[in-house]
Amino acid sequence: MRAFRRLALATLSGLVVLTYTVANAGPTPGPSSGPGSGPNSWNDHWWIEKASRALRGGDPLSSTENPDALLAQGRDQAVASFLKDPRFGDTVLDFSLMFLGFRKDRIKKENGTYIDFPADSVYDFPQAIHASQEVAKDGDFFRIFDLYQPIYAGPLERPYSFDPADQSLSDDALRAKYLQGILDDLDRLIALAPKVTPTTQKDFCADQLATHLLLVSNGLLRIPVFSFPDTFVALFTRDWYGSLEAYCGALTPIPGFDLVTALQSAKAKDVLLFSEIQKFNSATYDPKTVANIATIDLSSLAPGYQITQFKNPQLTALTNSSTNYNRKRSAYILKKFFCDDLNPIGVQFPAVHAAGKHGNDAACFACHYKLDPMAGFFRNYGQVFIDFSKLGNKITFDDTATADLKTYEQNWAGGPDAEHPLNIGYIRSTKDLTQNFYGSSLEDLYAYLKVAPEVRRCIMKRAYEYLVSDDQTVDGDYLDYLTDQFNQDIAMQGSSGVALKNAFARIVLGPGFSTPNIDRNTCYDHKPGYVPSGGVPCQVSSILNKSCVGCHSSTQDSGGLDLAHWEASKGDAGGFPHVNGHGKPISHAATFQMILDRLNATNPDVRMPYLKDMLTADRQQLYLWANGMLTGKDAAVK
Secondary structure (H helix, E strand, O other), X not given: XXXXXXXXXXXXXXXXEEEEEEOOOOOOOOOOOOOOOOOOOHHHHHHHHHHHHHHOOOOOOOOOOOHHHHHHOOHHHHHXXXXXXXXXXXXXXXXXXXXXXXXXXXXXXXOOOEOOOOOOOHHHOHHHHHHHHHHHOOOOHHHHHOOEEOOEEOOEOOOOOOOHHHOOOOHHHHHHHHHHHHHHHHHHHHHHHHHOOOOOHHHXXXXXXXXXXXXHHHHHHHOOOOOHHHHHHHHHHHHHOHHHHHHHHOOOOOOOOOHHHHHHHHHHHHHHHHHHHHOXXXXXXXXXXXXXXXXXXXXXXXXXXXXXXOOXXXXXXXXXXXOOOOHHHHHHHHHHHHOOOOOOOOOOOOXXXXXXXXXXXXXXXXXXXXXHHHHHHHOOEOHHHOEHHHOOOEEEOOOOXXXXXXXXXXXXXXXXXXXXXXXXXXXXXXXXXXXXEEOOOHHHHHHHHOOOHHHHHHHHHHHHXXXXXXXXXXXXXXXXXXXXXXXXXXHHHOOHHHHHHHHHHHHHOOHHHHOOOOOOOOOOOOOOOOOOOOOOOHHHHHHHHHHOOOOOEOOOOHHHEEXXXXXXXXXXXXXXXXXXXXXXXXXXXXXXXXXXXXXXXOOOOOOOOOOOOOOHHHHHHHHHHHHHHHHOOOOOOO
């Protein structure tokens, strides 16, 4: 095992490049790697090829790139050159999709164009594109947490449904003909409008206008770009067809309403929109790098119109109902952004998973004390993430049930103070409320994601999983080290994008990435100064150091238990020194059973760590390991 020690920062073309040296013995991740290997050995060539693919969007070294020349510069310089390559933007895009929980098998077609159709394309994740573009220019990766996002456009493709007689038309001509058909149909309605009377209004709305709106929706859906279903159909309805819908739904005439003027206004906006759409035809727009993906500007069509980052994939995966109280959406935020899987300690699950906050059931409470307050951020967002607080006093859910919005909100009653009357936030502690973050809106939550320490550590954890392996055992202290360096780089450089590049460099230059055929149950990367702790796995050792050793560092401490040292034993796999009140040794088996009992206890006077909070994931991991030591079974913790 070996750890790396950071020596210096060198600036190359505005990019902070890290330089490392070996602090402990082990295989060197540079030339002359491994016993008996000369300069630029097989392992070096394997590493440079792997680094190229990892940092350049999956692309290997080209036939014109000499691996020996790259290696002669030193691995740190090779990594620096890869990070400056435009293809690094594709790496960040792929990583961002993985971080969001929607990682794709591939993000580009064979010709290098970004996949844009069918659904769940890269264009369905504006936050991933936004963050990738920012990192590529050493900007702010935390744009991934902007609630409101630009609309990124893919190249316009051939409409997939059309009259066979139009088969010979080019893609652009076919698209133009279809869009012109929508405008021609509006002209037909404008011609009919003067003849509409209060008596024929209902028929006009039910037949003529309804048919036209269906034509509009189908027309836009046939052009696979912009994620039309959730973006433009809603936009049409609200911003320029909305007045027509109001006219059709009115029981009595609307004073001053002019049907012809309303239709002409809709057509004028259609013309503007269609001209914007045509700018993205494949003859003039075909982005091959993240930096070239362009946005469509709708400000002239609907001033102030914004879309959130919840688009097609989230609409499908994160539905809500009248009874789940947004818990699916809450679990997504906690798992993906906080790396909290909400694993309840105590392997004893409730017989009945009843409704409510589960506050009186320990196994349920272990999850719901975090899950329910996080769900409150979504309380106004019902069906397809529509914010119903802007539409009246009712909310409709994805299961089509409805509820009174104020009554529904009372599910989060009982906030911590007068400033926060609702129990909505990110909860770290049920004992010390000052450790928690409380808010009210999704804007509050997404602003907090940019500064929450757990989120930054989660980014580092996901970066390690992305570059090394998503099932590789990793030392928690090493993740803390990566996070500390990430935060320091942000403070020094004023850029989370540069900090993310540096984190990628640290990982790629580390032993885990650089070791062929790694064992997934072994920790390869450690913080500087790491000293192995006998029979305790590195990831468990980091939990003990963080949560337990402060009170249990010798047999003279509380309970006579020393969790800072490990003692070998002939009769078992070993354990911690532990004595009773008379100084007599306590068996390792009895010690592990006591640890399990204290971790799983509900009585605060017994539950460990004493009167302190422990991360649920840490408690679960420590429990599984101790149980494995007690039973002799592989704890299988990571």
